[in-house]
Amino acid sequence: MDIAHRTTDQQTPAEQRRRELLEAADRVVLRDGPKASMNAIAAEAGITKPILYRHFGDKGGLYRALATRHTDALLDALRAALDAPADRRRRVESTLDTYLASIEAMPQVYRFLMHPAEEPHQNEQGFDVGRHSAPLLRRMGEELGQVIAERVDLGPAAEAQARIWGHGIVGMMHAAGDWWLGERPCSRAELVRSLADLLWGRLAEADDRADGPGF
Amino acid sequence: MDIAHRTTDQQTPAEQRRRELLEAADRVVLRDGPKASMNAIAAEAGITKPILYRHFGDKGGLYRALATRHTDALLDALRAALDAPADRRRRVESTLDTYLASIEAMPQVYRFLMHPAEEPHQNEQGFDVGRHSAPLLRRMGEELGQVIAERVDLGPAAEAQARIWGHGIVGMMHAAGDWWLGERPCSRAELVRSLADLLWGRLAEADDRADGPGF
DNA sequence: GCAGTATGTTACTTGCGGTAACACCAGTCT
DNA sequence: AGACTGGTGTTACCGCAAGTAACATACTGC
Incomplete structure (x- = not known):
């Protein structure tokens, strides 16, 4: 051996x-x-x-x-x-x-x-099964980005920023929702509140914990 | 007719x-x-x-x-x-x-x-995301949530909040990255900066546009 | 009557994931 | 030595799903 x-x-x-x-x-x-x-x-x-x-x-x-x-x-x-x-x-x-x-x-x-x-066979117009989620998320992201661009004053480079935020916020919503739907770790209201808080900058405001190096 | x-x-x-x-x-x-x-x-x-x-x-x-x-x-x-x-x-x-x-x-x-x-029961043609990419996002979300819980002082209900934020932030990063990778609308540095700004609460700070109802 | 078009069928091809069944070739035990 | 075992490899097949002829039947307008 x-x-x-x-x-x-x-x-x-x-x-x-x-x-x-x-x-x-x-x-x-x-x-x-x-x-x-x-x-x-x-x-x-x-x-x-x-x-x-x-x-x-x-x-x-x-x-x-x-x-x-x-x-x-x-x-x-x-x-x-x-x-x-x-x-x-x-x-x-x-x-x-x-x-x-x-x-x-x-x-x-x-x-x-x-x-x-993706792309099971090379047809024109590359949509196929499994790509449904992407179009939906993309559409939501683009639309939210436009809304933000229209209504929020972001200063210079506003459009680019608004689109990024649109897709980012939609992704945040989607991922958190997907996880929440599977595990149900809290009520819907709590989830909504926490996500809104995150968007409201509480991440920046929060203090570091006393015992750690901070995040 | x-x-x-x-x-x-x-x-x-x-x-x-x-x-x-x-x-x-x-x-x-x-x-x-x-x-x-x-x-x-x-x-x-x-x-x-x-x-x-x-x-x-x-x-x-x-x-x-x-x-x-x-x-x-x-x-x-x-x-x-x-x-x-x-x-x-x-x-x-x-x-x-x-x-x-x-x-x-x-x-x-x-x-x-x-x-x-999805649906595991036998015979899935092509590779399956739900089984494997979701795990990646979930793992990232959970790990980030733990890091936040460990290092940031969120007050009461901290753990729940931290997990929500972990998944939300990961989802934001993922969706924005996916979109950016496809369209390349800006440089990587700009994207990073915009996303960090979003997490830093600029959404709350920004003023409404003068001509709209606000967002 | 006759062409055209829409609706429906059966029967087939192609390609995939997955599985028997068998063959070969180390080493190991007695 | 010879049987036993476990790993590597094969060919040939099953079942199933997507997609496609090819054919049959109506209903329309000229």
Whole structure:
């Protein structure tokens, strides 16, 4: 038995193989998009389908393994930005920038993680199943942005700012609503109040806790 | 020709038929979730597949038509809340509440619009977001919520507030990032600055425009 | 009668996820 | 040595869903 060796060698053969398969899958998915089939992935890895299923169970398992690698990296980067020594405002900006820089640097990975079910076949007019949410959120964001631009005096660069805020506020509403609908951690009124408070700048007003480095 | 009649009757037979089909599709989709097959929808409508394809082109067309009906209703409700005569804070709360009440009242519709590719039971073609990207957003939201709870002094009901803010801020970042990545309307630095400004309460500070009713 | 168009059908193709069933090839136990 | 075991690999198949002919039947206007 060379298990002792393996631990020093850092990898059992199965894990090694699994990593190779994941890397092949990664290549295919980032090249062909989410429509990549198990057959294509297997071919890229130089093997055939059943082996993939032995390693990952089903397609969801493969996806999960694939997603985990990328999300862990992103989360680590975000935690680092969030923990850096600086004042709160700077930390917030740094975290935002880290996230945006990540998705900017690897847009294929981002689209794979966030919009997996796109473009099933190349027709004109790229709408398809799974894209419904995006149009709705986009429309809400754009409309809110226009309302803000029309009614709020934001000084210079007002339009750009208003659109950003529109999409940001809509996203805030959507994500909080989605989470709340699933977990029901509080009443609707409380949720509304908290979100409105957030928009009203209580994040800036709140004091740091006495025992921490502040946020 | 009875086109004159049709215009007074408001509907040509084709449109009438289309509406019936859409209603049948709606029933099936809201009952079976997004995994509803074209066959099932056709059966519910009392006909067979090719007719659906003649009316809607492909499955995406059907879903799009279906989604449009619901999103239009939601957008109308939101616009009404946004336009109601009241001060800005009240209007914001009212809009948030309208949205949340809507998704609370019709969760099946909401899940269809926002999480089209869910329902774990067997056989999901293409990769699935709901299972994996949602986890990413949820994890980010929860972690941020914890960080806020640990470091910011929010007074009573701090934990609940912190979690809400965590998810809300993450959602804001995600939606704004997604939109920005697609349209590139400004530099990354501008986006970061605008979002941080939003979190810093500039929405509350800004004055109303002179020519409007205010937001 | 005859062309045109809308409505409907059955029967098919294509492609996917997923699964048997079998084959090969280490090492291991007796 | 020879049977046992576990991992790697294969071919060939199932079931199911999207999408598409090709054909059949009405109803219209000329």
